[in-house]
Amino acid sequence: MVSQKTIEIVKATAPIIREKGEEITRRMYEITFAERPDYKRSFETTWMQHLDGGEQAHKLAAAVYAYATHIDRLDELAMAVKTIAHRHVETRILPEQYPLIGEKLLQAMKDVLQDAATDEVISAWAEAYTALADIFIQKEKAIYQQEDRELTERLAKANKPETSG
Numbered sequence: 142m143v144s145q146k147t148i149e150i151v152k153a154t155a156p157i158i159r160e161k162g163e164e165i166t167r168r169m170y171e172i173t174f175a176e177r178p179d180y181k182r183s184f185e186t187t188w189m190q191h192l193d194g195g196e197q198a199h200k201l202a203a204a205v206y207a208y209a210t211h212i213d214r215l216d217e218l219a220m221a222v223k224t225i226a227h228r229h230v231e232t233r234i235l236p237e238q239y240p241l242i243g244e245k246l247l248q249a250m251k252d253v254l255q256d257a258a259t260d261e262v263i264s265a266w267a268e269a270y271t272a273l274a275d276i277f278i279q280k281e282k283a284i285y286q287q288e289d290r291e292l293t294e295r296l297a298k299a300n301k302p303e304t305s306g
Contacts, residue, residue, distance in 0.1 A: 142272050143212065143268050143269055143272045144268065146265070147212075147265040147268045147269055148212050148213050150261060150262060150265035150266075151208075151209050151212050151265055151266060151269045152209060152210065152212060152213070154209060154257075154262060154265075154266070155206060155209040155210045157254060157257060158202075158205055158206050158209045159206050161253050161254060162202030162203070162205055162206050163198055163199055163202040164253050165202065165205070165246070165249045165250055165253045165254070166197075166198040166199075166201040166202045166205065166246075166249070167198040168249035168252050168253055169198075169201075169242070169245045169246045169248075169249035170197070170198055171249075172245050172248060172249060172252075173241065173242060173245040176241070176245070177241060180238065180241075183232045183233065183234055183238075204221070204225065205246075207221065208269070208273060212269060215276075222276060222277070222280060223280070225277070226277055226280040226281050226284060227284060229277065229281050230281050230284045230285060230288070234281065236278045236281075236282075239274040239277070239278060240274075242274075243267070243270040243271065243274060246266075246270060247263055247266060247267055247270070250262075250263065250266060251263065
């Protein structure tokens with residue numbers, strides 16, 4: 142997972158994440174969509190109301206803060222992770238999208254936090270983001286596989302000739 146030093150740094154940044162989190166996530170959406178406008182499609186059925194993230198930015202900020210405060214107790218976030226993973230699958234978020242989002246989140250942290258976003262803080266958040274992204278990618282992979290199995294079974298039943306007796 143993540144190093145003890147990263148846990149300590151991320152937890153230490155929780156108060157500023159709580160204070161500036163929504164500004165960070167709005168900035169992240171702004172720079173992400175400027176670079177990849179196609180990513181907006183994933184949010185067409187979410188709470189996204191504005192180009193800057195709208196309500197979605199608020200929800201992401203709350204999730205980032207929850208992660209910062211629970212990074213050493215992830216089991217307490219299990220239900221939230223499950224809910225978010227299912228939502229990611231519904232909106233067809235793919236593993237290859239995580240690196241760009243992480244990069245833009247870190248860039249937004251630098252933009253908003255400025256001097257408080259030291260190299261050490263950004264490095265810790267990079268490690269923390271990668272660990273959380275891996276959790277989501279694995280959880281979402283399992284959900285996609287389950288959906289594929291269920292669809293395959295339904296198709297097999299639909300194509301099975303009926304026998305008369």
